[in-house]
Amino acid sequence: DGGITQSPKYLFRKEGQNVTLSCEQNLNHDAMYWYRQDPGQGLRLIYYSQIVNDFQKGDIAEGYSVSREKKESFPLTVTSAQKNPTAFYLCARSIGRNSGNTIYFGEGSWLTVV
Amino acid sequence: KQEVTQIPAALSVPEGENLVLNCSFTDSAIYNLQWFRQDPGKGLTSLLLIQSSQREQTSGRLNASLDKSSGRSTLYIAASQPGDSATYLCAVHSGGGADGLTFGKGTHLIIQP
Numbered sequence: 549d550g551g552i553t554q555s556p557k558y559l560f561r562k563e564g565q566n567v568t569l570s571c572e573q574n575l576n577h578d579a580m581y582w583y584r585q586d587p588g589q590g591l592r593l594i595y596y597s598q599i600v601n602d603f604q605k606g607d608i609a610e611g612y613s614v615s616r617e618k619k620e621s622f623p624l625t626v627t628s629a630q631k632n633p634t635a636f637y638l639c640a641r642s643i644g645r646n647s648g649n650t651i652y653f654g655e656g657s658w659l660t661v662v
Numbered sequence: 663k664q665e666v667t668q669i670p671a672a673l674s675v676p677e678g679e680n681l682v683l684n685c686s687f688t689d690s691a692i693y694n695l696q697w698f699r700q701d702p703g704k705g706l707t708s709l710l711l712i713q714s715s716q717r718e719q720t721s722g723r724l725n726a727s728l729d730k731s732s733g734r735s736t737l738y739i740a741a742s743q744p745g746d747s748a749t750y751l752c753a754v755h756s757g758g759g760a761d762g763l764t765f766g767k768g769t770h771l772i773i774q775p
Contacts, residue, residue: 554705581763590666590751590765591706638705650696651753651763653705 551575552641554654560662561626561633569624569657571639580622581640581651584608591638597622626659634661664689664756668766676774677744683737683769685752693755695735697726700749700768709750710737742773 552573561567573580579598583591593606597616611630616622626633637657643649665688675681685695694713698706710719710726712735718727725738739746751768 588767590767591753593763636703640706650708650711652708653698655705656703658703 551577552639552652552654554637554639554657556657557655558658558660560660562662564628566625566627567659569626569637569639569659571622571624571654573620573622573641575641576619577641577643578619579642580616581642582606582612582614582622582624583638583640585636585638585656594624594637633659635659664692664754664764666752666754666764666766668750668752668769670769671767672770672772674772674774675742677742679742680738680740681742681771683739683750683771685735685737685766687733687735687754687764689756690730690733691756692730695726695728696753696755697724697735697737698751698753700751702749706751744773744775747771747773 555570559567581596582594584594585591592608594608594612595603595606595614597603600616600619603614603616611627613625639654640651642651667686669684692714694711696711697709699709700706710721712719712726712728714730723740728735749768749770751765753763753765755763
């Protein structure tokens, strides 16, 4: 799993609901990321965090929120403001964002709106 | 803005063949380039990371090259096996903007037994 665990694997959301995807890493890495993947598309960055209690918006942050209260945890909340949330969500980690190190991904979470 | 293109989008070859996957990027000012493998419904697995100062990296039957000046990278797979069937993505770390990592859309590879 690349030292990073995502849960749940599958999640269904009703219209108007907020849902939270969990991401935990056990390697004491500073940088964590959330990406969204749609069929036939490349990965797009939602949010990233370099240190505890700090995070930055990526290219498609609207309708999403994150927190980084602990180094090992970086949960993503998909809010009701996200109009097209059905996608595959990938969490990732690296030693440091600007150091050019390898980035490692979790197994992903599938979110479907019903 | 950095753009990454992968050609071909899909490739099907018989087992045992050597093959090359291509990745091109528009801005040559990069920190590194990384190749990933993705199996259906799974996360990405890192295969090779090439720093901007390097020309190539090798891991087993995989060899990745980087020509930064021309904005190109290739992933060479030797003696392909059915287990190599997956989608291969390249990502370029440019270090600018909200985040420096830009992904291509991938090459879907099928190795026929």
